[in-house]
Amino acid sequence: MTVLTPAAAPAATRAPAPLAPAARLLPALAAVYRAQLARAKVARIPLMFVATFQSVGILVMMRGVVDGGDNPSARAVVAGSSVLVVAFVALNLLAQYFGKLRATGGLDHYATLPVPAASVVLGAAGAYASFTLPGALVTAAFGSVLFGLPLAHLWVLLVVVPLAGAALSGLGAALGLLAPKQELATMAGQLGMSAALLLGVLPASHLPAAVRALRDLLPSTYGVDAFAATFARRPDWPLVLADLAVCAVVGVLSLGFATWSYRRATTR
Numbered sequence: 001m002t003v004l005t006p007a008a009a010p011a012a013t014r015a016p017a018p019l020a021p022a023a024r025l026l027p028a029l030a031a032v033y034r035a036q037l038a039r040a041k042v043a044r045i046p047l048m049f050v051a052t053f054q055s056v057g058i059l060v061m062m063r064g065v066v067d068g069g070d071n072p073s074a075r076a077v078v079a080g081s082s083v084l085v086v087a088f089v090a091l092n093l094l095a096q097y098f099g100k101l102r103a104t105g106g107l108d109h110y111a112t113l114p115v116p117a118a119s120v121v122l123g124a125a126g127a128y129a130s131f132t133l134p135g136a137l138v139t140a141a142f143g144s145v146l147f148g149l150p151l152a153h154l155w156v157l158l159v160v161v162p163l164a165g166a167a168l169s170g171l172g173a174a175l176g177l178l179a180p181k182q183e184l185a186t187m188a189g190q191l192g193m194s195a196a197l198l199l200g201v202l203p204a205s206h207l208p209a210a211v212r213a214l215r216d217l218l219p220s221t222y223g224v225d226a227f228a229a230t231f232a233r234r235p236d237w238p239l240v241l242a243d244l245a246v247c248a249v250v251g252v253l254s255l256g257f258a259t260w261s262y263r264r265a266t267t268r
Contacts, residue, residue, distance in 0.1 A: 099185020
């Protein structure tokens with residue numbers, strides 16, 4: 001009588017090896033963020049220069065048609081140009097990045113990693129948005145001097161940029177992930193940035209009623225309004241906090257939608 005040893009037992013009767021536990025959200029998010037940040041370091045200086053130069057150029061152009069001094073139009077132009085730096089990177093470039101990943105099969109790499117889908121989206125969005133704060137501060141300082149606005153509350157950008165960046169990054173990622181072709185993702189990102197330019201920089205009081213309704217749908221405009229309100233001699237801080245709260249809620253919803261878009265793109 002032959003006795004089967006464990007080594008000689010049929011392969012079908014062997015117990016499968018246990019899988020490693022999936023990575024938790026925060027450690028996975030930190031790993032993706034560091035990887036994306038290291039990848040983008042090469043393009044950091046050109047990226048910051050282009051985004052900042054574009055917004056400063058818009059400030060100079062608008063100075064020819066908007067009076068300086070303490071008035072709502074000047075506040076709106078300076079605040080909108082500052083947040084536009086965020087829109088250029090977080091919305092336009094992130095849409096192009098995820099559109100390229102989907103077109104070239106790069107999403108398959110992330111799909112094989114044992115990390116939550118939210119960590120991929122949040123890590124990439126955070127890395128791209130990290131480059132926008134210096135440019136936004138430079139733009140705001142230059143615009144304040146150019147239009148004769150106070151510099152005392154520029155620190156509010158430390159709150160506005162992350163919140164507006166979260167909302168716009170989620171929107172940009174979703175556009176790139178849902179677009180069927182890379183070219184359409186690029187076009188959608190550029191159209192989104194154009195909307196941020198027209199609806200965020202131009203004073204709301206100068207826009208037709210129908211366009212103002214569209215402006216309310218753009219998440220970055222709440223960050224623009226919050227920052228613009230701080231240029232007043234006596235800022236209405238409850239109104240500023242209300243706009244920031246709306247921007248934060250929209251940011252959470254936007255990133256959640258981008259996470260759903262990522263899962264949809266990697267399972268099709």
